[in-house]
Amino acid sequence: MLTITKEFHFSASHVLDRLPSWHPCARMHGHNYVVVLELSAPRDALTEAGFVRDYRELDAFKKWMDDTLDHRHLNEAMGGVSPSAENLAVWIFDLWSERLPELTAVRISETPKTWATYRPAARGGEDAP
Template identity: 60%
Template sequence: MFRITKEFHFSASHVLDHLPADHQCARLHGHNYVVVVELAAPALNGDGFVRDFHELAALKAYLDEHFDHRHLNDVIEGPTTAEALARHLHDWCRARWPETAAVRVSETPKTWAEYRP
């Protein structure tokens, strides 16, 4: 299996308002998010790629337009956890690139959430 990954960055705020009021994430706060999309294929296309990295610029445009310097509670439905964000972005990517295998989202340098069906 061939695998490629590409990393993207954006900054946003959110509130996990379903948590108890004394939980730090129940307060308004923000992160410098890192998103890694992974695509996989058993064979390379005619150009020798899993997918041309240039095509993944569409994800950067999507993140810049809808997520960067936004309040995530206004952008996606349901909890705005890293896990939920990974699933949302995976589904967005998979609709465009069937080779999408996983999406990882980091809120801090030491924490990652991944959605891999």
């Protein structure tokens, strides 16, 4: 199996309103997010050029991210889903996995020291318990 990744950046605000009111993340705040898409394919499924997928084909994701998430309030952009890093990773995966069938994981960073990764157990199957 061969794997490629590409990193993207956006800035946005959110409120984690399901936390206790004393928690600092229950107040509106923002992050400079890092999103990493991971795409994988078996060696015998590479393109004629030898790619899992041409990185330039990820330009559509960058445009979507800039239009949908950059300098937005994630509580609104995500349609009521609690905008934790974990939920953001799942949300992006679910939105993009049909357009990018090689997508195997989405990683989200809110700070240089924190990451959340969503990697389904198997494509087309249920997540592991």
